[in-house]
Amino acid sequence: MRWSSVETTAEGPKPMGLCVAVLLKDTGSRSELKALLDGQPGLQLREVGTGGTEPEEVVELNPALQRQARQRQMATWLLPFGFGAGMVFTFITNLDTFAFAGPIGQPLIGGLLGLGSGWMGSYAAAASVTSDRDDQIRVVRNRLNEGQCVLMIDAIQSDMVPWALIQRCRPASVVRLKDD
Numbered sequence: 452m453r454w455s456s457v458e459t460t461a462e463g464p465k466p467m468g469l470c471v472a473v474l475l476k477d478t479g480s481r482s483e484l485k486a487l488l489d490g491q492p493g494l495q496l497r498e499v500g501t502g503g504t505e506p507e508e509v510v511e512l513n514p515a516l517q518r519q520a521r522q523r524q525m526a527t528w529l530l531p532f533g534f535g536a537g538m539v540f541t542f543i544t545n546l547d548t549f550a551f552a553g554p555i556g557q558p559l560i561g562g563l564l565g566l567g568s569g570w571m572g573s574y575a576a577a578a579s580v581t582s583d584r585d586d587q588i589r590v591v592r593n594r595l596n597e598g599q600c601v602l603m604i605d606a607i608q609s610d611m612v613p614w615a616l617i618q619r620c621r622p623a624s625v626v627r628l629k630d631d
Contacts, residue, residue: 473602473622481600484620488604491613495605500595509603511628512588512595522577529569529576537565587626599623 473484481498488496497504499512510516541549541561549560595601606612617625 473604473617473620473625481602484602484617484622487616487619488613491616493607494612497603497605499601499603501598501600503601506592506595511603512591514585514588518577518580521580522573525573525576526570529573530566531569533565533567533569533572534562535565537568538562540565584628587628590624591626591628594623603628 485496485498488494497509499506499509506512510520538558538561541558547557549557552560591601604612604617
């Protein structure tokens with residue numbers, strides 16, 4: 452795998468702005484397209500399926516991984532706010548539900564309960580959002596199951612994708628998976 456003009460972090464490459472799946476008819480077309488795109492600045496190429504990355508490992512093709520990422524992102528906001536809301540609620544209501552914990556422990560328990568509510572809310576919010584790209588993902592996964600070759604092209608900007616080079620290989624189809 453080759454990274455060109457792409458910043459990487461400890462977890463791997465930085466998220467890109469555009470992801471395109473090119474469905475090719477055979478492995479010869481995939482090799483030809485890889486050779487044409489190799490060396491293009493700002494592009495990251497990933498082979499998916501036969502001889503490449505498994506589709507379950509590719510975030511753009513796996514709704515479960517997308518949902519997990521949304522849940523983690525939601526949790527970073529909802530957990531602290533839930534904790535703060537639980538503490539504030541305990542202070543402003545003057546309820547002595549947890550009187551055994553004392554004046555310091557009572558708001559802390561309220562904060563922990565709010566923290567738990569934020570955690571549960573992050574799961575509920577992440578599960579309730581459906582992807583608007585489910586149809587495109589389904590098309591790509593069906594083609595992978597049929598044994599077609601798929602080459603994922605990640606680019607920082609859509610104008611960096613060499614559309615003319617991609618069309619020279621006569622792909623079966625080109626599916627845009629992610630626009631940021």
